Amino acid sequence: MADAGDVLPARTQVRSIAWTRRRQAAARVWAEYRRSRMGMVGLVILVLFVVTAVLSPVLVDPGQLDVTKATGLPMSAPSAEFPLGTDESGRSVLALTLVGSRVSILVGFLATIMSVVIGSAFGIAAGHFGGWSESVLMRVTDWFLVIPFLPLAIVLATILGPSLLNIAFVIGITSWPGTARLIRAQTLAVKSRPYIERARALGAGNWHQITRHILPNVFPLIFANTVLIVAVAILSETTLAFLGLGDPLQVSWGSMLDSAFSTGAASIGAWWYLLPPGIAIVLIVLAFTMCGQALEAVLNPRLRERQ
Amino acid sequence: MATATARARPRLRVRGLSGMPRYVSAKVVGAVLSLAFVLVFNFFLFRVLPGDPAKNLTRNRLVPAEQVQALQESFGLGKPLSAQFTSYVRDTLSGDLGISYKFRQPVSRVIADRIWPTVLLLGVSTILSTVIGLLIGIRGAWRRGSLFDRGSLAVSLTLYAMPEFWLGILLLIAFGVGVGAFPGLFPTGGLSSAGTEIWSLGGIGDVARHLFLPCLTLTLAYLAEYALVMRSSLLDEMGQDYLVTARAKGLRDALVLRRHAVPNALLPTATLVFLNLGFIVSGAITIETVYSWPGLGLLSYEALRTPDYPLLQGVFLLFSAGVIVANLFADMLYSLLDPRVRSG
Numbered sequence: 001m002a003d004a005g006d007v008l009p010a011r012t013q014v015r016s017i018a019w020t021r022r023r024q025a026a027a028r029v030w031a032e033y034r035r036s037r038m039g040m041v042g043l044v045i046l047v048l049f050v051v052t053a054v055l056s057p058v059l060v061d062p063g064q065l066d067v068t069k070a071t072g073l074p075m076s077a078p079s080a081e082f083p084l085g086t087d088e089s090g091r092s093v094l095a096l097t098l099v100g101s102r103v104s105i106l107v108g109f110l111a112t113i114m115s116v117v118i119g120s121a122f123g124i125a126a127g128h129f130g131g132w133s134e135s136v137l138m139r140v141t142d143w144f145l146v147i148p149f150l151p152l153a154i155v156l157a158t159i160l161g162p163s164l165l166n167i168a169f170v171i172g173i174t175s176w177p178g179t180a181r182l183i184r185a186q187t188l189a190v191k192s193r194p195y196i197e198r199a200r201a202l203g204a205g206n207w208h209q210i211t212r213h214i215l216p217n218v219f220p221l222i223f224a225n226t227v228l229i230v231a232v233a234i235l236s237e238t239t240l241a242f243l244g245l246g247d248p249l250q251v252s253w254g255s256m257l258d259s260a261f262s263t264g265a266a267s268i269g270a271w272w273y274l275l276p277p278g279i280a281i282v283l284i285v286l287a288f289t290m291c292g293q294a295l296e297a298v299l300n301p302r303l304r305e306r307q
Numbered sequence: 308m309a310t311a312t313a314r315a316r317p318r319l320r321v322r323g324l325s326g327m328p329r330y331v332s333a334k335v336v337g338a339v340l341s342l343a344f345v346l347v348f349n350f351f352l353f354r355v356l357p358g359d360p361a362k363n364l365t366r367n368r369l370v371p372a373e374q375v376q377a378l379q380e381s382f383g384l385g386k387p388l389s390a391q392f393t394s395y396v397r398d399t400l401s402g403d404l405g406i407s408y409k410f411r412q413p414v415s416r417v418i419a420d421r422i423w424p425t426v427l428l429l430g431v432s433t434i435l436s437t438v439i440g441l442l443i444g445i446r447g448a449w450r451r452g453s454l455f456d457r458g459s460l461a462v463s464l465t466l467y468a469m470p471e472f473w474l475g476i477l478l479l480i481a482f483g484v485g486v487g488a489f490p491g492l493f494p495t496g497g498l499s500s501a502g503t504e505i506w507s508l509g510g511i512g513d514v515a516r517h518l519f520l521p522c523l524t525l526t527l528a529y530l531a532e533y534a535l536v537m538r539s540s541l542l543d544e545m546g547q548d549y550l551v552t553a554r555a556k557g558l559r560d561a562l563v564l565r566r567h568a569v570p571n572a573l574l575p576t577a578t579l580v581f582l583n584l585g586f587i588v589s590g591a592i593t594i595e596t597v598y599s600w601p602g603l604g605l606l607s608y609e610a611l612r613t614p615d616y617p618l619l620q621g622v623f624l625l626f627s628a629g630v631i632v633a634n635l636f637a638d639m640l641y642s643l644l645d646p647r648v649r650s651g
Binding site: 139142143145146147148149150151152154155156158159231235238239242243244245254257261266267269271274278281282283285286289290 | 341464467468472479480582589597607608611612616619623631
């Protein structure tokens with residue numbers, strides 16, 4: 001990266017060898033992953049959800065979501081016109097559930113990116129540099145690990161105000177410590193290998209060691225962890241939205257459950273309003289967990305030994 | 308058999324205490340630092356936004372002018388930051404957390420009234436979810452691949468994927484409100500029925516009936532993770548050589564499991580139970596909201612819907628302090644049970 005200016009033929013060759021090797025490794029992982037039934041089922045469900053989320057503007061006419069233009073009776077049971085019934089203002093629950101997938105998945109991904117970037121940066125820095133910087137970084141990590149998530153998220157979200165980006169930020173900033181610990185342990189393991197010592201002896205700087213040697217070796221674990229974190233992030237979004245901290249202008253599965261519960265859907269037994277968003281959450285979180293565990297079984301050396 | 312039992316028993320005994328003082332002092336210093344960090348964080352949290360924090364916190368909301376002024380005073384605006392900080396620390400440490408907007412009472416008194424219902428709910432459900440989760444995990448790992456194992460794995464993963472408040476709402480409909488011709492079996496909310504004297508035999512039964520559904524929800528929501536972790540750490544142990552040795556010397560399977568594998572596999576799970584306290588607190592907030600259980604969780608919800616900042620800060624401080632102290636105890640207990648952590 002920093003030395004892109006002086007590209008020598010020999011170096012490009014070395015790099016292309018490295019990339020070929022990485023592509024082969026990825027192909028091996030995929031071949032092994034495909035043998036896991038759990039992982040494949042999870043992957044299929046995920047693809048279905050992502051396709052729905054992307055296509056939802058086409059599938060659902062935005063007018064259907066406008067409270068003032070709703071055509072159905074409030075809280076009516078499923079019928080031919082409304083296959084999943086209506087909400088408290090007469091909108092189709094099916095349309096809401098389809099549209100809700102967008103915010104839930106978007107917030108899930110945004111929060112995960114943030115969480116993984118912070119967690120990996122902390123973990124690699126702590127593992128690579130050691131000494132007092134490691135103590136300080138791990139002290140901060142432990143603090144975030146021990147502070148109860150939801151009270152912290154509530155305080156942050158109330159102060160920042162409800163919006164989609166703020167919710168993603170709050171989830172991201174509270175969910176990274178687990179990643180940091182995991183990545184630190186892996187960095188320490190990689191650091192003790194002889195080729196790092198060789199690179200250092202040849203004069204490689206910290207940046208070179210981290211980007212060329214540590215990161216590629218830690219990356220598989222980061223990836224498996226990322227998939228598991230998306231599941232947690234989607235659940236967290238649901239919880240925060242249920243507590244009324246989500247973006248008031250956007251429909252998400254959590255905000256649907258919030259309005260269902262606060263308008264008394266539970267006491268009149270309006271199951272059609274409560275079940276669809278909940279089942280959607282369970283399915284997508286389950287799918288992410290299944291993919292993450294299957295990936296972990298392939299990529300985590302410690303788990304691989306067990307089989 | 309009796310001799311085997313007698314010989315195996317010392318396994319669980321607390322072994323030598325070398326390295327204990329150093330370990331304990333390191334952990335206590337860590338916990339104190341965490342608490343101090345919470346204090347500082349809480350102080351700056353309400354001051355990071357540019358401009359007047361009192362106005363920022365009340366923007367777009369109808370707040371009487373006197374409340375804005377009270378807020379400005381409580382922030383000590385106009386005084387230097389260091390003076391604001393020292394007065395904040397002094398007030399907080401002496402238990403003065405400000406006045407709640409909603410209840411118009413000192414925050415510390417509002418909180419004190421709500422602690423015990425939460426302790427009762429979390430205590431009972433933590434114990435139940437730990438015990439049941441561990442038993443399921445042990446059985447699943449021991450009979451790996453059996454119908455029980457596959458079934459419990461599927462149920463655990465599904466429970467783990469559920470938002471706990473959604474599970475709560477479903478149970479509320481099924482057993483509280485009633486479905487179709489089935490009447491609700493349990494009360495739908497609150498701590499006790501109106502007009503019941505709590506400290507009587509009937510009153511305790513009444514509270515227990517109210518406790519049942521929220522407690523069931525939290526137990527189901529949390530036992531899944533314990534079952535999954537116990538299963539995987541027992542599977543790790545079962546690959547170890549010492550278990551082969553134990554079997555080779557002729558011990559019965561049940562004994563190998565009970566005396567050798569489980570005690571070792573318990574250690575990581577025990578850490579998790581305490582690390583999870585932070586998440587259990589989160590569960591309390593949503594479940595108490597669903598069942599109108601009058602504890603700290605419902606109080607947080609009321610505070611955030613108002614929004615009542617002094618109360619919100621107070622609850623946050625208390626939850627954080629509680630979890631930090633509980634983790635400190637867990638570390639102590641852990642070091643008594645497993646001498647290896649002291650040298651690490």
